[in-house]
Amino acid sequence: MIDIIQQLHFLRPEFFWLLPIALGAFISLHLLRSKSSQWYDVVDPLLIEHLLDNPANNQASRRTNIPLIAAALACCIAVIAVAGPSWERLPNVTEQKTDAMIIITDLTLSMHATDVKPSRLIRTRYKLLELLKQRKAGQTALIAYSGDAHVVSPLTDDASTIAALIPSLSPDIMPSIGSNAVAALNSATQLLKNSGISRAKIVWFTDEALPSDIKAIDNILNSKKNSSTIKGN
Incomplete structure (x- = not known):
């Protein structure tokens, strides 16, 4: 009672x-x-x-x-x-802003590799869908990168909208070849700035994290006081 x-x-x-x-x-x-x-x-x-x-x-x-x-x-x-x-509490605007998450996913050509079954790309899609399924509150954004970074979805409180885009993610849709994770981080910080959000959790899906990328990303995260999680295949 x-x-x-x-x-x-x-x-x-x-x-x-x-x-x-x-x-x-x-x-x-x-x-x-x-x-x-x-x-x-x-x-x-x-x-x-x-x-x-x-x-x-x-x-x-x-x-x-x-x-x-x-x-x-x-x-x-x-x-x-x-x-x-x-009796069911809905997240207010403050709670949504303090629980913001930006997902960065690697769409370089190496994601087509099949050394893990069925492939690195499909495994990443599964993990993305599982993560989005767990998002009950807060705003979420998705950024994909190869030679450059592109915002797939800006910050939204409707994770199902982002989930609907996951099956179409592929290196084949990216306009440039390469692996520019730093550009993706810069896009993430710009998203936060435009949305008036000071802090967010950044989840990075990649099949290879280069030491130079990790160092540059750490510097960006430390300056913006954000937290990060790196997930591999």
């Missing part, structure tokens, strides 16, 4: 400002009705009929406030419903 209460949150809490307005209106109405009923305490019942415009209605309001209370409760319930109670 305690866990259920702790998980409860509201998707639109800004609507709770309607509660004091609604309650204030009902309290004012109640006070107005009470003022007319106070005459019954000081005036003889035989004379009250001649002094009040509608004694029958005033007498009824004095006997019960059930309709007024019921209306107040209904308004409170309506406001709570509009506020959107939920």
Whole structure:
């Protein structure tokens, strides 16, 4: 029971400002009705009929406030419903920005090699799809590189959109030949800058990490305070 209460949150809490307005209106109405009923305490019942415009209605309001209370409760319930109670917390914008991930994948010609079955390229596709499947929150981007780097998908919170592009990844679609991982890292940092995100996790898929590339990438990551993970075939 305690866990259920702790998980409860509201998707639109800004609507709770309607509660004091609604309650204030009902309290004012109640006070107005009470003022007319106070005459019954000081005036003889035989004379009250001649002094009040509608004694029958005033007498009824004095006997019960059930309709007024019921209306107040209904308004409170309506406001709570509009506020959107939920037990499944959705990531807010801050959480998405602090959980950003940029995936960099190697699409050099060596990815066609079949020394691992069925091939380095297909194995990488499987790993990319598995990683995207695990992404439940946060923004994700995909960059592919060979002789140059190209943004396949900018930062998005829809990982399924990126997953749909994975089967088409191949060295054959790249316009230049080579292996320029540093260009991919520079593209990643530019993506973060354009999106207003200061930090992100960078996941690099490659079949060969050259010492010169690793050193250059470390320098870029250290200057930008990002974290990295290198995955091979």
